[in-house]
Amino acid sequence: MNWQLVPQQFVTGVLNGGIIAIIALGIVLIYRSSEVFNFSHGQLVMLGAFLTWWFAGANEDGKEIFNLPLWAAIPLAIAVMAGLGLVIERLALRPMTGQPLLAIILMTLGLAQFLEGATAIVFGIEPKNNFPSPFSPSDVITIPFPGAFNDAIILKQALLATFVVAIVAALLFMLFFQYTRTGLAMRATSADHELARSVGINVPRIFGLSWGIAGVIATLGGVLLATLTGVEVLNLPNLPNLRMINASYGERSHLWLH
Amino acid sequence: MAALRPAGDFDRSYEQDMAVVRRPWQWAGLVVGLLVVLSAPLWGSAYLVGTANTIFYTIIAVQGLNVLTGYTGQISLGQAAFMLVGGYTSALVTTHLGLPFPLAVLVAGLATGLVGLLFGLPSLRVKGFYLAMATLAAQFIIPWLSRHAFPDLLGGTSGRIDVPVPVLLGVSFSEQRLYYYLSLAALIVTTLLVLNISRSRLGRALVSIRDNDLAAELLGVNLFQYKLRAFFLASFLAGVAGALKAHSQRGVGTEFGYGLEESIILLGMLVIGGLGTNLGPFLGVTAVVLLQDLARVTGQFLSELFPAIQSRLLNSFRPIFFGLVLMIFLIFRVARPGPPLADDQGGVAVAAVCAVIRNQE
Numbered sequence: 001m002n003w004q005l006v007p008q009q010f011v012t013g014v015l016n017g018g019i020i021a022i023i024a025l026g027i028v029l030i031y032r033s034s035e036v037f038n039f040s041h042g043q044l045v046m047l048g049a050f051l052t053w054w055f056a057g058a059n060e061d062g063k064e065i066f067n068l069p070l071w072a073a074i075p076l077a078i079a080v081m082a083g084l085g086l087v088i089e090r091l092a093l094r095p096m097t098g099q100p101l102l103a104i105i106l107m108t109l110g111l112a113q114f115l116e117g118a119t120a121i122v123f124g125i126e127p128k129n130n131f132p133s134p135f136s137p138s139d140v141i142t143i144p145f146p147g148a149f150n151d152a153i154i155l156k157q158a159l160l161a162t163f164v165v166a167i168v169a170a171l172l173f174m175l176f177f178q179y180t181r182t183g184l185a186m187r188a189t190s191a192d193h194e195l196a197r198s199v200g201i202n203v204p205r206i207f208g209l210s211w212g213i214a215g216v217i218a219t220l221g222g223v224l225l226a227t228l229t230g231v232e233v234l235n236l237p238n239l240p241n242l243r244m245i246n247a248s249y250g251e252r253s254h255l256w257l258h
Numbered sequence: 259m260a261a262l263r264p265a266g267d268f269d270r271s272y273e274q275d276m277a278v279v280r281r282p283w284q285w286a287g288l289v290v291g292l293l294v295v296l297s298a299p300l301w302g303s304a305y306l307v308g309t310a311n312t313i314f315y316t317i318i319a320v321q322g323l324n325v326l327t328g329y330t331g332q333i334s335l336g337q338a339a340f341m342l343v344g345g346y347t348s349a350l351v352t353t354h355l356g357l358p359f360p361l362a363v364l365v366a367g368l369a370t371g372l373v374g375l376l377f378g379l380p381s382l383r384v385k386g387f388y389l390a391m392a393t394l395a396a397q398f399i400i401p402w403l404s405r406h407a408f409p410d411l412l413g414g415t416s417g418r419i420d421v422p423v424p425v426l427l428g429v430s431f432s433e434q435r436l437y438y439y440l441s442l443a444a445l446i447v448t449t450l451l452v453l454n455i456s457r458s459r460l461g462r463a464l465v466s467i468r469d470n471d472l473a474a475e476l477l478g479v480n481l482f483q484y485k486l487r488a489f490f491l492a493s494f495l496a497g498v499a500g501a502l503k504a505h506s507q508r509g510v511g512t513e514f515g516y517g518l519e520e521s522i523i524l525l526g527m528l529v530i531g532g533l534g535t536n537l538g539p540f541l542g543v544t545a546v547v548l549l550q551d552l553a554r555v556t557g558q559f560l561s562e563l564f565p566a567i568q569s570r571l572l573n574s575f576r577p578i579f580f581g582l583v584l585m586i587f588l589i590f591r592v593a594r595p596g597p598p599l600a601d602d603q604g605g606v607a608v609a610a611v612c613a614v615i616r617n618q619e
Contacts, residue, residue: 092585095588106522106525106526110582110584111585113577114581117579
């Protein structure tokens with residue numbers, strides 16, 4: 001093992017962790033408020049990235065409907081995904097309130113299948129490597145370490161920016177949960193549905209809200225991931241990886257958010 | 259088996275009370291059904307026989323899942339991976355040790371049962387959602403191992419090895435019409451097995467764990483032991499089903515689809531057919547297999563309507579269709595009053611699906 005590479009790997013790993021954390025945040029949000037483990041979050045992340053790509057007119061087959069700059073495409077995708085989150089909650093998860101765990105798990109698994117198939121049909125299964133990223137892979141920051149660690153630690157700018165956005169988003173959500181009325185209501189709902197209802201909190205509205213916010217987070221995570229690895233993420237066969245990330249990190253960050 | 263009976267219809271002897279087939283019309287149905295199924299390869303088309311063969315071994319896997327999820331209430335997302343273990347075991351023992359086919363299937367079941375025990379161990383400590391996570395680990399670990407461990411034996415990254423044609427008493431079961439009878443025989447044996455488990459002390463202990471695990475423990479049911487038995491049975495049946503599938507497809511490996519989607523579909527079949535009922539796996543598997551054919555037909559039809567996205571429709575229509583059917587089924591079936599997910603409305607669904615299929619073809 002080449003110990004000289006450890007600091008480099010460590011830094012890259014921490015920066016990658018930021019983006020995984022923000023994806024997991026969406027799972028945690030829904031799980032904490034409504035005790036539904038969302039197996040379809042990976043598909044929402046993918047859909048968010050695809051929508052951004054589409055709104056930014058990256059299709060390049062001469063039939064683009066939208067041709068927006070990235071700063072306009074991202075908010076538009078976020079708005080659409082928030083709406084989709086609300087629709088999913090209302091149509092699919094609301095009828096499942098109070099049903100056995102198996103039925104709820106199967107519901108999100110079915111949703112995952114549906115979203116995956118729908119995305120493949122609308123956008124095609126071929127990988128998209130022209131995500132309109134503001135960074136190119138060669139944009140790097142080099143921190144010189146003369147004499148050790150192969151003389152330098154290299155930070156990809158895209159990775160660094162992703163990490164900063166992830167941290168800022170996580171901070172914003174923390175402030176939201178800590179200091180706003182709605183955030184307080186969401187925490188109360190996650191603690192006890194019946195008690196929350198008895199103090200006048202509209203629990204179904206909170207469920208809807210958490211799905212809407214999860215849609216927003218998913219888009220954010222999808223865009224960040226796509227900026228980083230464009231080709232791979234939007235490649236459907238790679239989705240199981242994303243699902244693995246879901247599965248393994250959701251639980252841990254659930255403890256972290258406690 | 260304790261179906262609702264009209265007033266005044268009661269059992270007069272212990273034998274009557276214990277009978278599986280109670281009424282004359284049930285006997286008639288059983289005999290006619292068996293005759294139809296036994297003679298099917300003689301008059302049925304190749305499509306019909308092939309589909310029936312698929313349905314038979316899939317039912318065995320879903321029966322295993324029914325013991326674990328339907329009766330014991332432990333969620334498993336790894337049934338397809340256990341089928342992979344069974345398929346590989348059977349392929350290896352027939353190729354390298356030269357075991358006869360029935361013995362190979364049995365060995366495959368036992369070996370898979372042991373693997374299932376391993377992944378059932380967490381059930382002592384975790385339940386519900388977290389157990390689902392633990393079994394999901396099996397669904398990721400086993401296919402990964404099959405691609406990376408022992409590449410000479412398991413086919414390595416090609417993701418497939420060849421499986422020999424089963425030979426029994428000098429007869430080679432290379433044709434689908436003959437192989438059909440092997441699947442059918444295995445299905446009959448496993449059906450009797452599952453039926454008797456659900457009627458015995460073991461089955462009642464499993465149901466008591468599902469309904470209230472604390473009360474079950476107070477009644478003297480050793481939770482850990484019985485949960486492990488359920489895991490063993492479920493993966494045993496998955497192994498048998500996997501062995502049958504491997505010999506039927508003449509190959510086994512990740513190329514043949516033993517992924518998470520497959521596990522989800524198996525679980526979906528069980529829920530659509532009816533959890534914790536012995537008829538459930540039959541109805542659910544038949545309905546879903548026919549639905550998937552319907553999805554294929556519909557996908558082809560749509561691809562003729564929209565030639566621009568033809569290849570996308572042919573490739574990706576199936577998951578959309580299955581996801582949608584599963585969601586609609588859960589919404590409308592769960593939302594109605596009565597015991598959720600465990601009654602016999604599956605029959606109506608099957609009848610409706612069959613009617614639709616017939617119209618399509």
